[in-house]
Amino acid sequence: MSTITVVHHEEHAxxxxxxxxxxxxxxxxxxxxxxxxxxxxxxxxxGAMILGIRAELFKPGLQLMNPEFxxxxxxxxxxxxxxxxLMPAATGFANWMIPLQIGAPxxxxxxxxxxxxxxxxxxxxxxxxxxxxxxxxxxDGALATGWTFYPPLSIQGGIGVDFAIFAVHLLGISSVLxxxxxIVTVFNMRAPGMTLMKMPMFVWGWLITAFLLIATIPVxxxxxTMLLTDRHFGxxxxxxxxxxxxxxFQHLFWFFGHPEVYILLLPVWxxxxxxxxxxxxxxxxxxxxxxxxxxxxxxxxxxxWAHHFFTSGMPVPALLYFMYSTMAISLPLxxxxxxxxxxxxKGSMSFExxxxxxxxxxxxxxxxxxxxxxxxxxxADAQYHNSYFIVAHFHYTLFAGGIMGIMxxxxxxxxxxxxxxxxxxxxxxxxxxxxxxxxxxxIPQFFLGLAGMPRRIPDYALQFAEFNxxxxxxxxxxxxxxxxxxxxxxxxxxxxxxATAQVWEGAQGLEWTLPxxxxxxxxxxQPTVK
Amino acid sequence: xxVLKKIGLGLAAMLASLNAFADYAWNFPEPVTPMALDTLxxxxxxxxxxxxxxxxxxxxxxxxxxxxxxxKNFKPVADKAPSxxxxxxxxxxxxxxxxxxxxxxxGVPAYHSVIMMENTRDKANxxxxxxxxxWRWQYEYMDGDAQGIKxxxxxxxxxxxxxxxxxxTKDGNYLLEVDNHLVLPVGAKVRILMTSADVMHNWxxxxxxxxxxxxxxxxxxxWVQVLKAGTYRGQCKELCGKGHGYMPVVVDALPxxxxxxxxxxxxxxxxxxxxxxxxxxxxxxxxxxGKTVYEKNCAVCHQVSGAGLPPAFPALTxxxxxxxxxxxxxxxxxxxxxxxRVLNGVRVMPSWKALLxxxxxxxVITYExxxxxxxxxxxxxxxxxxxxxx
Numbered sequence: 001m002s003t004i005t006v007v008h009h010e011e012h013a014x015x016x017x018x019x020x021x022x023x024x025x026x027x028x029x030x031x032x033x034x035x036x037x038x039x040x041x042x043x044x045x046x047g048a049m050i051l052g053i054r055a056e057l058f059k060p061g062l063q064l065m066n067p068e069f070x071x072x073x074x075x076x077x078x079x080x081x082x083x084x085x086l087m088p089a090a091t092g093f094a095n096w097m098i099p100l101q102i103g104a105p106x107x108x109x110x111x112x113x114x115x116x117x118x119x120x121x122x123x124x125x126x127x128x129x130x131x132x133x134x135x136x137x138x139x140d141g142a143l144a145t146g147w148t149f150y151p152p153l154s155i156q157g158g159i160g161v162d163f164a165i166f167a168v169h170l171l172g173i174s175s176v177l178x179x180x181x182x183i184v185t186v187f188n189m190r191a192p193g194m195t196l197m198k199m200p201m202f203v204w205g206w207l208i209t210a211f212l213l214i215a216t217i218p219v220x221x222x223x224x225t226m227l228l229t230d231r232h233f234g235x236x237x238x239x240x241x242x243x244x245x246x247x248x249f250q251h252l253f254w255f256f257g258h259p260e261v262y263i264l265l266l267p268v269w270x271x272x273x274x275x276x277x278x279x280x281x282x283x284x285x286x287x288x289x290x291x292x293x294x295x296x297x298x299x300x301x302x303x304x305w306a307h308h309f310f311t312s313g314m315p316v317p318a319l320l321y322f323m324y325s326t327m328a329i330s331l332p333l334x335x336x337x338x339x340x341x342x343x344x345x346k347g348s349m350s351f352e353x354x355x356x357x358x359x360x361x362x363x364x365x366x367x368x369x370x371x372x373x374x375x376x377x378x379x380a381d382a383q384y385h386n387s388y389f390i391v392a393h394f395h396y397t398l399f400a401g402g403i404m405g406i407m408x409x410x411x412x413x414x415x416x417x418x419x420x421x422x423x424x425x426x427x428x429x430x431x432x433x434x435x436x437x438x439x440x441x442x443i444p445q446f447f448l449g450l451a452g453m454p455r456r457i458p459d460y461a462l463q464f465a466e467f468n469x470x471x472x473x474x475x476x477x478x479x480x481x482x483x484x485x486x487x488x489x490x491x492x493x494x495x496x497x498x499a500t501a502q503v504w505e506g507a508q509g510l511e512w513t514l515p516x517x518x519x520x521x522x523x524x525x526q527p528t529v530k
Numbered sequence: 531x532x533v534l535k536k537i538g539l540g541l542a543a544m545l546a547s548l549n550a551f552a553d554y555a556w557n558f559p560e561p562v563t564p565m566a567l568d569t570l571x572x573x574x575x576x577x578x579x580x581x582x583x584x585x586x587x588x589x590x591x592x593x594x595x596x597x598x599x600x601x602k603n604f605k606p607v608a609d610k611a612p613s614x615x616x617x618x619x620x621x622x623x624x625x626x627x628x629x630x631x632x633x634x635x636x637g638v639p640a641y642h643s644v645i646m647m648e649n650t651r652d653k654a655n656x657x658x659x660x661x662x663x664x665w666r667w668q669y670e671y672m673d674g675d676a677q678g679i680k681x682x683x684x685x686x687x688x689x690x691x692x693x694x695x696x697x698x699t700k701d702g703n704y705l706l707e708v709d710n711h712l713v714l715p716v717g718a719k720v721r722i723l724m725t726s727a728d729v730m731h732n733w734x735x736x737x738x739x740x741x742x743x744x745x746x747x748x749x750x751x752x753w754v755q756v757l758k759a760g761t762y763r764g765q766c767k768e769l770c771g772k773g774h775g776y777m778p779v780v781v782d783a784l785p786x787x788x789x790x791x792x793x794x795x796x797x798x799x800x801x802x803x804x805x806x807x808x809x810x811x812x813x814x815x816x817x818x819x820g821k822t823v824y825e826k827n828c829a830v831c832h833q834v835s836g837a838g839l840p841p842a843f844p845a846l847t848x849x850x851x852x853x854x855x856x857x858x859x860x861x862x863x864x865x866x867x868x869x870x871r872v873l874n875g876v877r878v879m880p881s882w883k884a885l886l887x888x889x890x891x892x893x894v895i896t897y898e899x900x901x902x903x904x905x906x907x908x909x910x911x912x913x914x915x916x917x918x919x920x
Binding site for chain 2: 060061062063066067071139140144145146150152153156158239245246247280282283285286309311312313316319320323324327328330331334335337338341342343344345346347348349350351359362363366367370371373376377378379380382383385386387447450451452454456457458459461462
């Protein structure tokens with residue numbers, strides 16, 4: 001990353017080099033780069049786990065692993081993808097882009113920022129260590145309850161559960177620290193003239209995400225702590241025999257878990273209009289409507305949690321309330337989709353890699369959203385719940401809606417970050433391979449779910465064989481295509497065609513006024529926004 | 531090479547299976563209860579609406595992608611915010627359409643489905659209780675002719691087929707067959723009380739359209755009314771540990787007459803099974819019977835050989851518990867003894883009190899102490915188990 005240290009103000013350039021630089025850095029770009037690198041590594045760790053699972057599910061029968069190990073892989077795959085890949089990726093972009101986009105020299109709380117990042121590697125180690133310990137005969141492997149920790153299964157589980165609980169604590173602290181930093185930065189460090197209603201959409205997305213994190217992470221931390229005391233200190237929060245209730249855990253978990261979906265998605269929703277306006281060469285449509293929709297989704301997201309466990313049994317009025325409030329989320333989302341398509345409409349579009357990913361994102365996330373609307377129906381949910389239909393649905397929202405959005409953002413800002421252009425040819429190839437193999441992986445899973453295949457089973461009845469085979473083959477293509485992504489990023493960081501400050505013809509916003517790559521300390525003189 | 535060969539085989543299988551897709555389920559399986567029928571209607575309707583929205587929006591977007599591109603020299607036309615009342619009206623129309631779709635076109639039928647699904651108040655023709663446990667279902671008939679019938683339903687797919695690396699032909703109902711089917715009369719509204727003995731399970735038959743979580747310590751309700759005779763298969767739908775994929779649900783729906791015959795036969799069978807609970811059994815009898823019980827119920831964790839899967843599932847061969855006395859000086863069974871473990875369970879080990887009868891418990895304990903590499907030489911009589919239960 002030596003390319004980043006092209007320095008305009010020599011007096012600020014003094015910083016340690018080598019490993020000490022990265023351990024002690026308080027620079028928002030360095031920390032952003034570490035977050036993004038960490039996320040990319042963990043994306044492959046989580047991906048390798050799921051490829052193991054897909055290989056096992058290639059045909060009926062047990063071929064590669066026993067059911068215990070299978071159960072460990074599914075849960076750790078989810079925790080890693082959510083907490084160690086998608087969330088750090090979004091935080092990495094926040095670190096890099098929020099100061100650039102609001103015209104600030106750095107994040108408001110740089111030391112906190114450093115700490116926030118360095119909590120992540122230990123928690124990733126905590127999550128995966130039980131796998132290694134089991135090889136040496138200590139414990140029986142990682143968390144085998146799925147990522148949702150439902151008791152009493154998690155109370156039965158081995159040391160993997162305890163490791164995962166502590167990992168979640170650390171990840172939670174890291175997220176809350178990051179959120180505090182972002183809120184303080186956004187409220188205090190905007191350039192003169194940049195009112196809240198002039199902030200870029202990405203900053204808006206993150207601001208709401210930060211509030212959601214602060215509101216919900218403590219609930220998760222509390223719930224898993226109660227689980228810990230149930231496991232080891234004789235409490236009975238989730239044990240009916242002692243007056244507790246296992247369903248209470250589901251309420252607490254999903255009070256965090258549902259907003260978490262939007263925590264993962266809101267930053268990405270911020271990318272989309274910015275990329276669209278750049279490559280449509282016209283200002284985005286309905287900025288205010290989108291900001292209000294972000295707020296709408298943010299508020300609704302904390303009042304719909306119980307739709308994740310309709311089949312657990314609840315009073316009819318509760319079922320109806322959670323059904324209708326869930327359906328209501330489609331209203332702000334529809335406004336956003338309308339604004340995004342209207343931004344494209346009568347623009348002068350070109351389709352570089354970020355734009356391809358964005359258009360693909362809109363279509364695929366649309367499928368995720370619409371199947372979500374159908375899932376809100378309580379009666380039909382009795383069929384969809386915990387079947388492969390739901391697996392397909394949330395991968396449309398979180399892989400297509402999350403990770404593909406992150407990829408769009410990566411290609412969009414990579415030239416700004418590194419100062420070099422990436423290979424457009426490889427980028428486009430990466431997009432097409434990803435989009436096609438993603439659909440081939442998950443469309444069969446919709447049909448598997450409708451036909452009655454439950455999720456989280458290591459072996460299945462013969463009637464599910466064909467679709468599983470297609471899904472596995474496509475999943476391997478999807479996984480391998482991501483190597484192109486890494487190759488493209490690494491070659492781009494190392495060199496290549498120099499990027500201009502503007503990078504994209506239609507790009508708008510403060511980050512494009514700085515040279516590419518930006519100086520080590522951005523905006524030493526405050527820009528003014530009209 | 532191996533990999534290429536595998537992919538090649540996979541692709542060949544894909545092509546070959548295109549024919550099979552003709553009768554492959556692309557939608558929910560055929561509904562056989564009023565609830566499943568309603569669910570299918572709601573699902574079809576909602577899917578059509580969702581697809582219509584999707585394709586209309588996609589079409590607009592694709593048109594724009596082809597018409598409004600730089601390579602065609604299309605000059606961007608800046609948007610202006612709606613200012614007049616007419617323009618604002620037009621913006622609000624899609625919003626109104628969506629409100630209508632969400633809360634009227636979808637909302638009203640969804641409301642009726644929920645009310646129907648949760649209507650467990652109407653007089654039911656019969657009541658059954660389903661208890662999930664790791665990893666089997668227990669069924670109990672609570673009233674009517676069948677009152678008192680109670681049995682456990684275990685996976686009956688041969689174990690070698692589910693073993694790792696099995697390469698032979700699998701049964702047609704691989705993983706979807708059990709030893710004792712739940713039998714229900716056609717047309718009767720059956721109220722189902724659902725609970726669990728250990729962790730959460732979810733009793734699900736896709737063709738019934740109902741699934742309900744079995745929560746330990748609580749009773750949840752649902753109902754089914756099977757309208758068509760036949761055998762229906764489903765699976766547990768809530769991750770419940772390593773055997774989650776191995777606890778299927780199989781229900782036979784029989785016409786009223788045949789159901790009556792089944793009830794009589796089942797009662798006779800259960801009565802027969804408990805005969806002999808009071809007599810003295812020989813060690814060989816118990817060991818022989820115990821082997822069957824062990825392989826059906828215990829081998830999934832402790833393995834057929836008794837080697838277990840440590841550390842989660844300890845070995846029985848040489849186990850401290852299987853090689854220690856059961857009864858104390860006062861004639862009562864000891865805490866943490868072999869019998870205590872089997873009757874009451876501990877941590878992951880379930881309680882077998884409700885799942886096995888006296889003969890089965892006596893047999894399996896005697897078997898474990900005198901086989902699997904153990905040779906305690908003692909015998910546990912069914913009568914002793916009966917006393918220990920009190």
